[in-house]
Amino acid sequence: MKSQFRGGVHPADSKDTDKEAVKTLPLLELYLVSLSQHIGSPAEPIVSAGDKVLKYQEIAKPTGFISASLHAPTSGTVKAVEPSPHPSGRLIPAIVIESDGEDREFDISTNSDPNLEKGPEVWNDMVKNAGIVGMGGAAFPTHVKLSPPDDKPIELMIANGIECEPYLTADHRLMLESPELVAVGLRLTMEMVGAKKAIIGVEANKPDAIETFRSFDLPPDVEVAELPVMYPQGAEKQLIYALLGKEVPKGGLPMDVGVVVQNVGTLAAICEAVTKGKPLVERIMTLGGSVPAGPGNYLARIGTPLSDIVKQTGGMKGPAARIVSGGPMMGQAMTSFESPVLKGTSGLLVFGPGEMKALNQRACVRCGACVRVCPVSLMPQTLGNMVEWNIFDELEQNHINDCIECGCCAYVCPSDRNMVQFIRQGKAEIITRGQKI
Amino acid sequence: METVLAPSPHLRSPDTIERVMYTVLIALVPGSLIGIYFFGLHAIRVMLISIVGCLVLEGFVLKLRGRDISPLKDGSAILTGLLLAMNLPSSTPGWMVIVGALVAILLGKHVYGGLGYNPFNPALVARVFLLISFPVAMTSWPEPKPFTFSLDTVTKATPLGEMKTNLLMTGSIGDIANIDLMAPFLGNFGGSLGEVSALALIAGGLFLLARKVITWHIPVTFIVTVFVMTGMFWVINPQKFASPVFHILTGGLMLGAFFMATDYVTSPVTNKGMIIFGVGCGAITVFIRLFGGYPEGVSFAILLMNSVTPIIDQYTKPRTFGYLREKKVVA
Ligand code: SF4
Numbered sequence: 041m042k043s044q045f046r047g048g049v050h051p052a053d054s055k056d057t058d059k060e061a062v063k064t065l066p067l068l069e070l071y072l073v074s075l076s077q078h079i080g081s082p083a084e085p086i087v088s089a090g091d092k093v094l095k096y097q098e099i100a101k102p103t104g105f106i107s108a109s110l111h112a113p114t115s116g117t118v119k120a121v122e123p124s125p126h127p128s129g130r131l132i133p134a135i136v137i138e139s140d141g142e143d144r145e146f147d148i149s150t151n152s153d154p155n156l157e158k159g160p161e162v163w164n165d166m167v168k169n170a171g172i173v174g175m176g177g178a179a180f181p182t183h184v185k186l187s188p189p190d191d192k193p194i195e196l197m198i199a200n201g202i203e204c205e206p207y208l209t210a211d212h213r214l215m216l217e218s219p220e221l222v223a224v225g226l227r228l229t230m231e232m233v234g235a236k237k238a239i240i241g242v243e244a245n246k247p248d249a250i251e252t253f254r255s256f257d258l259p260p261d262v263e264v265a266e267l268p269v270m271y272p273q274g275a276e277k278q279l280i281y282a283l284l285g286k287e288v289p290k291g292g293l294p295m296d297v298g299v300v301v302q303n304v305g306t307l308a309a310i311c312e313a314v315t316k317g318k319p320l321v322e323r324i325m326t327l328g329g330s331v332p333a334g335p336g337n338y339l340a341r342i343g344t345p346l347s348d349i350v351k352q353t354g355g356m357k358g359p360a361a362r363i364v365s366g367g368p369m370m371g372q373a374m375t376s377f378e379s380p381v382l383k384g385t386s387g388l389l390v391f392g393p394g395e396m397k398a399l400n401q402r403a404c405v406r407c408g409a410c411v412r413v414c415p416v417s418l419m420p421q422t423l424g425n426m427v428e429w430n431i432f433d434e435l436e437q438n439h440i441n442d443c444i445e446c447g448c449c450a451y452v453c454p455s456d457r458n459m460v461q462f463i464r465q466g467k468a469e470i471i472t473r474g475q476k477i
Numbered sequence: 478m479e480t481v482l483a484p485s486p487h488l489r490s491p492d493t494i495e496r497v498m499y500t501v502l503i504a505l506v507p508g509s510l511i512g513i514y515f516f517g518l519h520a521i522r523v524m525l526i527s528i529v530g531c532l533v534l535e536g537f538v539l540k541l542r543g544r545d546i547s548p549l550k551d552g553s554a555i556l557t558g559l560l561l562a563m564n565l566p567s568s569t570p571g572w573m574v575i576v577g578a579l580v581a582i583l584l585g586k587h588v589y590g591g592l593g594y595n596p597f598n599p600a601l602v603a604r605v606f607l608l609i610s611f612p613v614a615m616t617s618w619p620e621p622k623p624f625t626f627s628l629d630t631v632t633k634a635t636p637l638g639e640m641k642t643n644l645l646m647t648g649s650i651g652d653i654a655n656i657d658l659m660a661p662f663l664g665n666f667g668g669s670l671g672e673v674s675a676l677a678l679i680a681g682g683l684f685l686l687a688r689k690v691i692t693w694h695i696p697v698t699f700i701v702t703v704f705v706m707t708g709m710f711w712v713i714n715p716q717k718f719a720s721p722v723f724h725i726l727t728g729g730l731m732l733g734a735f736f737m738a739t740d741y742v743t744s745p746v747t748n749k750g751m752i753i754f755g756v757g758c759g760a761i762t763v764f765i766r767l768f769g770g771y772p773e774g775v776s777f778a779i780l781l782m783n784s785v786t787p788i789i790d791q792y793t794k795p796r797t798f799g800y801l802r803e804k805k806v807v808a
């Protein structure tokens with residue numbers, strides 16, 4: 041049963057780079073492999089300054105259950121493990137690797153299953169060893185999602201090819217250029233979680249991708265679903281609702297309704313990890329916005345400094361006024377291009393002066409627009425006002441923690457209220473208060 | 478070039494308070510022009526005094542509160558001024574209009590902290606204040622005369638007023654039930670200078686709906702409630718109660734339903750809440766018109782509903798995604 045998920049907005053999709061085939065960036069001199077690439081605890085380095093590493097070699101181990109390992113993007117020498125720029129704006133430890141220019145590979149063939157004979161248990165370990173995390177942006181360690189507990193039977197696997205963020209076209213290009221990786225990844229994950237059926241969800245603005253999958257000889261238990269364009273349809277719970285009409289209960293996970301969702305990029309990485317033993321050391325990302333001289337889709341190694349991407353693609357056509365890591369709705373603004381590509385970096389967008397709405401934040405005029413568009417059915421204006429007036433006691437009662445920070449409320453607000461910022465501030469306050477007690 | 482570290486989302490819709498206010502002002506143009514057509518120079522006079530009065534007072538109060546005076550440009554003071562004028566008889570003396578503007582801007586808006594914080598519609602607070610303080614001036618309605626730019630006017634009762642008087646004197650609403658309803662539809666009847674043409678106001682209202690500045694919930698439920706309730710009374714006793722068509726076309730209903738009750742700040746934020754609000758406005762309007770001491774009840778109805786808006790919001794909170802209602806287990 042397909043339904044329209046509640047709320048949502050329709051920003052111009054600006055998918056200007058969707059005809060640009062993926063290009064591989066040349067080998068660089070320096071890579072900054074951040075230890076905080078994913079949700080959960082950061083990875084722990086197992087190399088130190090002076091060590092020689094090979095491409096694909098593991099350089100950091102996961103710490104704890106929700107964590108993921110890291111691998112060298114090329115061969116060379118570890119220069120340092122030191123606090124380095126990160127899209128969050130903070131300095132976060134990274135393994136700095138100086139390339140030797142040879143790109144020599146670590147032997148990964150032993151840890152692979154080219155003929156897919158070893159079975160789901162082994163594949164799951166391979167996914168874990170490959171350091172795969174959700175590549176749609178959330179960067180949740182994938183092996184965790186693929187190991188649902190026994191009391192949560194999984195019926196359905198959803199391949200998330202929605203890419204609802206404007207400007208981003210990386211998933212779109214992947215679906216066009218390497219659909220077989222996605223399809224094999226989907227097959228593998230279906231077996232890993234025991235799902236009998238699968239749906240590949242794609243928005244209607246990518247008809248060629250839908251065509252590609254439909255022209256495949258997909259097994260009858262795999263359906264390709266075309267969904268109307270609506271932001272934030274790529275959000276897991278909204279996507280599940282749009283496809284199945286089922287609500288994931290509060291505080292729950294998709295597995296609570298018998299579903300696992302994986303981004304198409306993640307599925308491709310899973311395929312590569314299992315069939316070739318390749319750890320996650322590169323990803324496709326979109327370089328977009330009006331300022332870059334060479335906008336397009338690029339295969340970048342994890343750890344590539346964003347400044348190098350700009351340099352290698354012809355620089356910038358003009359001054360940058362807004363630099364965003366990720367999509368324009370949920371991405372992180374940065375002051376410079378110093379930070380590196382992370383596993384979850386779906387795009388780098390650069391906008392010029394005067395392109396973004398000049399915000400003039402004022403009091404809420406209670407227009408109700410945010411209430412109408414909130415996909416979670418919150419009352420965003422109430423949350424915003426409470427935080428602004430330091431009334432923190434009732435935030436939880438008003439379900440602030442269910443907010444997915446999609447930004448729809450701020451997008452429509454005629455008073456230019458920075459709703460997401462208010463909400464994050466409110467959530468942080470709840471955490472600090474909880475710690476004090 | 479400085480890069481900006483703004484919080485997400487980086488894309489924003491082009492909507493602004495200014496766009497909203499100026500769209501509402503444009504939507505009021507037809508109604509204002511009809512007012513000028515029927516009430517001539519006096520209409521222009523009242524509108525000018527009210528708008529300029531509100532703007533000057535807004536600037537003054539902002540200065541007094543030590544604020545930046547940029548909100549002057551947001552259009553809200555102009556809108557309050559125009560709405561106030563449209564709710565006044567064209568014969569209102571200038572000083573009285575200024576008192577109205579003072580009440581609207583000061584008591585209606587800034588004592589609460591300015592735009593966004595006021596619980597009551599400022600223009601309506603001012604109108605009701607004037608109505609209570611100066612009942613005679615506020616209920617002498619100049620007779621509409623196309624293109625009369627003379628400044629003397631003959632006063633005429635409003636259809637609703639006449640109906641109430643007839644009812645009190647004779648126990649029946651009399652001839653008024655049989656008037657040609659094209660008159661109030663086009664604007665040729667006694668009343669406040671901006672409320673007389675249902676046609677012009679509906680046109681403006683449709684424009685607001687088309688521009689998505691307002692939603693249908695409040696105006697439609699407000700008007701339909703008045704229609705249905707007055708219809709029921711009319712069916713029961715047409716001697717004592719006028720027809721529903723008469724009721725929706727006369728008085729300030731269209732102006733109120735499309736332009737006053739839909740005021741963002743003072744109406745509920747949820748769709749369900751707006752429906753309750755619209756029905757409430759309609760029901761109170763009907764009770765005042767049919768059984769109250771005043772012939773017209775739109776302003777009072779909206780102000781009363783403004784006062785319960787926070788409660789309506791509280792009780793119409795949507796169900797948060799994932800908070801499923803407990804399903805009853807059938808044994
Ligand atoms: S950011 Fe949160 S409150 Fe705002 S629309 Fe999205 S989910 Fe709702």
Ligand code: SF4
Pocket residue numbers: 403404405406407408409410411420421424449452453454455456457746
């Ligand atoms: S969209 Fe902005 S102004 Fe409108 S109710 Fe929400 S917070 Fe208030």
